[in-house]
Amino acid sequence: ETRMAVQKEQFLGQPRVITDREIKNSAYIIATEEGRLIAGEGDTIYVRGIIESDDVKYSLLRVGKTYKDPDTNKNLGYEAIHVADSLVKEFGDPSTLVISDSLRETMVGDRVVPLRPDSIDQTFIPHAPEIPVDGKIISIVDGVSRVGRYQTIVINRGEREGIETGHVLAVYQTGGTVRDRSKGAVSRKVTLPDIKAGIILVIRAYEKVSYALVMESEFDMKLYDFVRNPTK
DSSP, rough: OOOOOOGGTTHHHHTTEEEEHHHHSSSSEEEEEGGGEETTTEEEEEEEEEEOSOOOEEEEEEEEEEEOOTOOOOOEEEEEEEEEEEEEEEEEEEEEEEEEEEESEEEEEEEEEOOOOOOOOOOEBBOOOOOEEEEEEEEEOOOSSSSSOEEEESSSSSSSGGOOOOOOEEEEEEEOOOEESSSSSSSSSOOOOOOEEEEEEEEEEOOSOEEEEEEEESOOTTTOOOOEEOOO
């Protein structure tokens, strides 16, 4: 077995998943320094919803696209983009914070959550799932329409389906339909076998979705391609 090391820099600034409940219960920015529309590193922001505690370090998140299951149309969560980190100067209503380690511009309405140690397993053993997997690509992190090697994708399977960090999965594309023009053909339309497009590695699993890194790409992958157990 080969243990794979993952660099934290690979995930810096990449999105995480946030639920409806977490959005509803999280603190949020109501104003920035001098009433500006955006703020950056070193600027002061004002936040409602923070309860005074020993936590003085907070992450700033921006709620992005909705992750929906293409088969059931159910909401699986929301993209939460890491905008910056911040420090509390004074608790209150609102609390006063100062932005640090800015990755993107901060805006009014961004969510504010306690800064927690990185939860990514930085070393793990890639392995095939012991359970059957049948999912789909539901988002591409960079927002492009097609994806290749070393890009990050989101699949509609997570911890509740038994997905875990280190799982190796295969991506398949639906085989095309061709017309059989030969005389006496039983069926004129014939569907070709599904095509293996590449191999992906799960790098972070949430309850209902997972992030995966494309490790091998034989064909450009795209939204709604199938994700299944790899065949030997």
